[in-house]
Amino acid sequence: MLPNLDHLPSRLGSSFGDFNGDGFLDLYVGGYEGNGYYPDVLMLNNAGQSFSIAWTQGNDAVITVGNPRPARGVHPFDYDEDGDLDIYVSNYRIETNALWQNDGNGNITDVGGPTGSDNFLSHTIGSSIGDIDSDGHLDIFVGNFSHPQANQKGGGNSCAIRARTQDPIFS
Ligand SMILES: [Ca+2]
Ligand SMILES: [Ca+2]
Ligand SMILES: [Ca+2]
Ligand SMILES: [Ca+2]
Secondary structure, eight states: OOOOOSOGGGOOOEEEEOTTSSSSOEEEEOOOEESEEOOOEEEEEOTTSOEEEEEEOOSOOTTTTTSOOOEEEEEEEOTTOSSSOEEEEEEOTTOOOEEEEEOSSSOEEEOHHHHTOSOTTOOEEEEEEEOTTSSSSOEEEEEEOOSSOTTOSSGGGSOEEEOBOSSSOBO
16 A cells, blocks of 8 residues: 555656665655645555655755755666665756665665756756766766756756766766
8 A cells, every 4th residue: 555645646756666675665756846846755665565654855945945846757776886776856946956865774865966966957857867978887867848048057958967977976
């Protein structure tokens, strides 16, 4: 059984992954916007029997102050190559994207800013993960909404590639 979530039409992205490493798939559900803004939640799998909400996003928006950043895409991957799944979240309303670093037990901390992956001042619709430059490290392709917005990052086409370096930092 899944916990009930308010405002299901405002849930545009979600993804399964074993975020606490117990062998059971957990679920990260993004919260977008509608008649208000809705937080992302991380649900942990109770040994294949049910899911419980273990974490709820705070009101971390900078542009739409007092609300959670609105998510449109959820992309788990092990960005720091320590064996656990971290989560990249594509956020709208020119809010920063999140890169939730996992401590291995499903406790997550946003390192989007420190890692250079937050793609500040862009409406991100969705992203994709892959080793774009074939150096063995997973990179991020960030798909941004392209209405005229002089201060969007990513140059003329508004999309951006965030290539992971050794550190791990994205450039
Ligand atoms: Ca799990
Ligand atoms: Ca990791
Ligand atoms: Ca980790
Ligand atoms: Ca790469």
